[in-house]
Amino acid sequence: MWGTVSRGDITYTLDMGRWKPGAGDRLREAALSLYLERGFEQTMVADIAERAGVTARTFFRYFTDKREVLFDDYSDLEEKALAALDGVPAGTSALDAVAAVLDTVARMVGGDRELARKRQTVVMANADLRERELIKLTSLSAALADRLRQGGIGDIDASLAAETSIAVFRVAFSRWVTATDDQDLQDIIRETLDRLRTLSAGR
Amino acid sequence: MWGTVSRGDITYTLDMGRWKPGAGDRLREAALSLYLERGFEQTMVADIAERAGVTARTFFRYFTDKREVLFDDYSDLEEKALAALDGVPAGTSALDAVAAVLDTVARMVGGDRELARKRQTVVMANADLRERELIKLTSLSAALADRLRQGGIGDIDASLAAETSIAVFRVAFSRWVTATDDQDLQDIIRETLDRLRTLSAGR
DNA sequence: TGTCGTGATGTCACTCGATGACATCACCGT
DNA sequence: ACGGTGATGTCATCGAGTGACATCACGACA
Numbered sequence: 001m002w003g004t005v006s007r008g009d010i011t012y013t014l015d016m017g018r019w020k021p022g023a024g025d026r027l028r029e030a031a032l033s034l035y036l037e038r039g040f041e042q043t044m045v046a047d048i049a050e051r052a053g054v055t056a057r058t059f060f061r062y063f064t065d066k067r068e069v070l071f072d073d074y075s076d077l078e079e080k081a082l083a084a085l086d087g088v089p090a091g092t093s094a095l096d097a098v099a100a101v102l103d104t105v106a107r108m109v110g111g112d113r114e115l116a117r118k119r120q121t122v123v124m125a126n127a128d129l130r131e132r133e134l135i136k137l138t139s140l141s142a143a144l145a146d147r148l149r150q151g152g153i154g155d156i157d158a159s160l161a162a163e164t165s166i167a168v169f170r171v172a173f174s175r176w177v178t179a180t181d182d183q184d185l186q187d188i189i190r191e192t193l194d195r196l197r198t199l200s201a202g203r
Numbered sequence: 204m205w206g207t208v209s210r211g212d213i214t215y216t217l218d219m220g221r222w223k224p225g226a227g228d229r230l231r232e233a234a235l236s237l238y239l240e241r242g243f244e245q246t247m248v249a250d251i252a253e254r255a256g257v258t259a260r261t262f263f264r265y266f267t268d269k270r271e272v273l274f275d276d277y278s279d280l281e282e283k284a285l286a287a288l289d290g291v292p293a294g295t296s297a298l299d300a301v302a303a304v305l306d307t308v309a310r311m312v313g314g315d316r317e318l319a320r321k322r323q324t325v326v327m328a329n330a331d332l333r334e335r336e337l338i339k340l341t342s343l344s345a346a347l348a349d350r351l352r353q354g355g356i357g358d359i360d361a362s363l364a365a366e367t368s369i370a371v372f373r374v375a376f377s378r379w380v381t382a383t384d385d386q387d388l389q390d391i392i393r394e395t396l397d398r399l400r401t402l403s404a405g406r
Numbered sequence: 407t408g409t410c411g412t413g414a415t416g417t418c419a420c421t422c423g424a425t426g427a428c429a430t431c432a433c434c435g436t
Numbered sequence: 437a438c439g440g441t442g443a444t445g446t447c448a449t450c451g452a453g454t455g456a457c458a459t460c461a462c463g464a465c466a
Binding site for chain 2: 093094095096127130131132134135138156157159160161163164166167168170171174175192195196197199200201202
Binding site: 044045046056057060064065066 | 421422423424425
């Protein structure tokens, strides 16, 4: 299917990629596997591109930088999270609304623990990747806070609830990927949120 | 004081810097002012170095990268924060312990609001700088959580309390730098923490 | 007072991430 | 068969960051 073609005195090698669809997905897979094999810093964008059958230049057409290839699915997450927030009945307390959002997020992320572990391994091994993850969560938090405000929640309460949800998610997610049993992420998140309520009550 | 010196057929310009002490501080000041004037991306490390009277290579001997020049004081902060944590009496609840830490941090950061505003302006204007700020806060949080565990606080409670303290700090700090009156950062932090307690109680 | 060691800095060369400008190619409709 | 279009490749360039080595001021010491 992909052979070689001569044109003039130049021979083009049609090594899958230039016209094969799905370059973005191939790049994502190539990146994750290479980051896992060699580590993030030891992997060059050219390596990822080569494994995906494209050029480094093409990599940067799909992803703004070398880190983003692991994180661009956060836009989906944010979209669904906001939708979940819109779904809660008016008058729900800020923390309950946020609980509903966390439940939705848990369903999205909690499906494939093996994948989550691979990603977590890679991300935790590198400071730049941890930074990127944090800012993704934070911008999600900011979006949630905005939406909460639109729903009539007070300014500070909205910010606090949103930030708190991130805190809970981080703690719960960490427990989930570390856990040896196969407890649901959803359950762990619920537990963690309850725990926070207890803590804040001073008990 | 710093003139020129001829040695052999080479003339060295002793433009303050090569031997003048305090290169680190000069670099910090130069960076902040340039980031403020032109923006972070439009400022090159060579520019900062030049204003500080050194070479770009020297910049990287003081700071690991272009961002770190704004954040290396976090090591002080972490040190003092942990010391504050050690100062709380045994048996204090996780959240109360964290409250004490926040108070200490507030005293350190809350002294110069003008400086804080400048920094905040620069940091908020650039995604890479926001990332760096987040990871600094997060590693502070991790250090606090560790210390809380050493003090006998349960695993999850320790993580949650530490993460929560970051959430409270972020919300409070944002209010403080934005505020038009001259309310103390300490007070705002106390208020915000109280607000979180109320929120979590479901009221 | 001259010499030497040391720490801080400068110089140079290089790699790699990232971007703009332009060329090339497959594919699709006409 | 032809021309337009979108995706990709190619090339040149900038700037961050790093290693190796040279240079210099200064303080110790004879």
